[in-house]
Amino acid sequence: MRSLRTALSLASLVTGALMLFTAPAAHAADTPLRDLAAAKGKIVGTAVTGSKLTGTYGDIAGAQFSSLTPGNAMKWGSVEPTQGSFNWTEADQIVAFAEAHGQQVRGHTLVWHNQNPSWLTNGSWTSAQLSSLLQNHISTEVGRYKGRIAAWDVVNEPFNEDGTYRSTLWYNGLGADYIANALTWAHAADPAAKLYINDYNVEGVNAKSTALYNLVKSLKDRGVPIDGVGLQAHLILGQVPSTLQQNIQRFADLGVDVAITELDVRMALPADSAKLAQQAADYKSVVAACVAVARCVNVTVWGFADSDSWVPSTFPGYGAATPYDDNYAPKPAYYGIAEALGGTTTPPPSTDGCTAAYSVTNQWSTGFTGEVRIACSGASLSSWKVNWTYGAGQQVTQAWNATCTQSGAAVTCANASYNGTVPDGGSVTFGFNGSWSGSNPVPTVTLG
Numbered sequence: 001m002r003s004l005r006t007a008l009s010l011a012s013l014v015t016g017a018l019m020l021f022t023a024p025a026a027h028a029a030d031t032p033l034r035d036l037a038a039a040k041g042k043i044v045g046t047a048v049t050g051s052k053l054t055g056t057y058g059d060i061a062g063a064q065f066s067s068l069t070p071g072n073a074m075k076w077g078s079v080e081p082t083q084g085s086f087n088w089t090e091a092d093q094i095v096a097f098a099e100a101h102g103q104q105v106r107g108h109t110l111v112w113h114n115q116n117p118s119w120l121t122n123g124s125w126t127s128a129q130l131s132s133l134l135q136n137h138i139s140t141e142v143g144r145y146k147g148r149i150a151a152w153d154v155v156n157e158p159f160n161e162d163g164t165y166r167s168t169l170w171y172n173g174l175g176a177d178y179i180a181n182a183l184t185w186a187h188a189a190d191p192a193a194k195l196y197i198n199d200y201n202v203e204g205v206n207a208k209s210t211a212l213y214n215l216v217k218s219l220k221d222r223g224v225p226i227d228g229v230g231l232q233a234h235l236i237l238g239q240v241p242s243t244l245q246q247n248i249q250r251f252a253d254l255g256v257d258v259a260i261t262e263l264d265v266r267m268a269l270p271a272d273s274a275k276l277a278q279q280a281a282d283y284k285s286v287v288a289a290c291v292a293v294a295r296c297v298n299v300t301v302w303g304f305a306d307s308d309s310w311v312p313s314t315f316p317g318y319g320a321a322t323p324y325d326d327n328y329a330p331k332p333a334y335y336g337i338a339e340a341l342g343g344t345t346t347p348p349p350s351t352d353g354c355t356a357a358y359s360v361t362n363q364w365s366t367g368f369t370g371e372v373r374i375a376c377s378g379a380s381l382s383s384w385k386v387n388w389t390y391g392a393g394q395q396v397t398q399a400w401n402a403t404c405t406q407s408g409a410a411v412t413c414a415n416a417s418y419n420g421t422v423p424d425g426g427s428v429t430f431g432f433n434g435s436w437s438g439s440n441p442v443p444t445v446t447l448g
């Protein structure tokens with residue numbers, strides 16, 4: 001009885017400790033996007049959330065991209081929630097991460113009608129007060145990061161769809177010259193930073209992009225410091241404007257740089273392989289249009305993983321808009337970007353129908369035993385590779401029934417000669433011992 005109870009409690013202990021994680025098959029291209037882009041003279045970036053820059057998210061952000069844009073951290077409402085009291089924590093963290101990883105930062109954004117602090121939007125200001133608040137804000141923020149920000153989205157979303165100026169706090173209070181003044185103040189605070197006007201639905205040639213074109217032309221004519229235009233590119237599946245490259249070219253011909261600043265391609269959920277293939281084609285054609293124009297300097301995605309995208313909460317029923325899935329596995333869109341940048345790596349053979357599940361089967365003070373089960377249903381494999389990245393410094397010390405190598409946090413395990421075959425409806429396992437300290441979180445496992 002006693003031994004039965006011990007056995008039972010041991011079993012429940014093990015079951016309780018058993019942590020499973022499965023992820024769809026995929027592995028990233030051999031050459032990181034940032035290296036492919038560099039070979040084409042381009043920068044490839046992503047919007048990021050500062051608090052997430054650790055573990056797999058941090059590894060991908062650092063390895064694949066040569067530019068980071070704070071998704072929210074540099075907006076006025078984030079940095080000065082109470083008048084005169086600043087919070088630079090997340091913005092500083094992103095800039096430091098970028099510097100540690102040899103990346104540029106795109107500052108986003110100084111003058112906008114959204115995400116302003118309520119003390120500002122609820123206040124009642126004379127035009128002189130508003131002007132000095134704005135000048136102060138720009139001098140303070142641009143000055144703080146002087147020399148460390150490659151480009152600033154100085155003015156964000158100034159136009160309506162018909163090309164008239166959007167009615168905002170700034171336009172209503174200061175007139176259209178708030179734009180020229182903001183650029184001039186930003187230039188004074190950091191003469192080396194490239195200064196942009198950024199907007200959405202200006203990717204193709206249309207009334208809105210023509211208004212932007214005319215504005216940039218007149219700013220240039222007046223000698224106002226304007227270095228570039230940002231085409232946000234929040235696109236819908238299958239709807240890349242046919243005039244994208246022509247539009248990029250007409251801005252370039254004005255003598256300014258162009259950046260694709262917030263690229264994503266949303267689709268009605270659920271995603272399926274046809275939609276994902278269309279999305280890959282869409283990403284590829286956007287990146288190719290930028291590659292085709294010398295002055296298109298940067299393509300930035302608005303979050304690299306579906307789990308980090310603004311789309312699902314803003315467009316209910318839509319999502320899957322980024323190049324990596326919820327589990328940080330690269331999607332066909334990732335390979336679309338890589339191909340447009342000259343990458344030759346093609347996605348690994350499909351392992352749809354097969355999954356890899358990682359579990360900790362035993363754990364003691366400094367070590368643990370792990371197991372990965374590769375199972376197929378409606379598919380089969382003749383060889384396999386499993387990858388994961390440890391998030392807490394774990395180290396594989398010994399493996400059986402697979403050959404495992406670990407480089408930094410990245411572990412790759414390939415089948416042994418005798419267990420590469422996983423039949424339809426069957427599974428194989430391999431095991432390993434590892435060391436841990438502090439915590440032993442289960443990594444995301446990908447099968448390729």
Ligand code: 9MR
Pocket residue numbers: 071072114115156200232262310
């Ligand atoms: O990605 C941002 C999201 O987290 C915020 O909730 C949202 C608030 O407006 O802003 C998002 O970013 C926007 C960017 O700053 C400007 N262009 C549109 C982006 C998507 O809304």
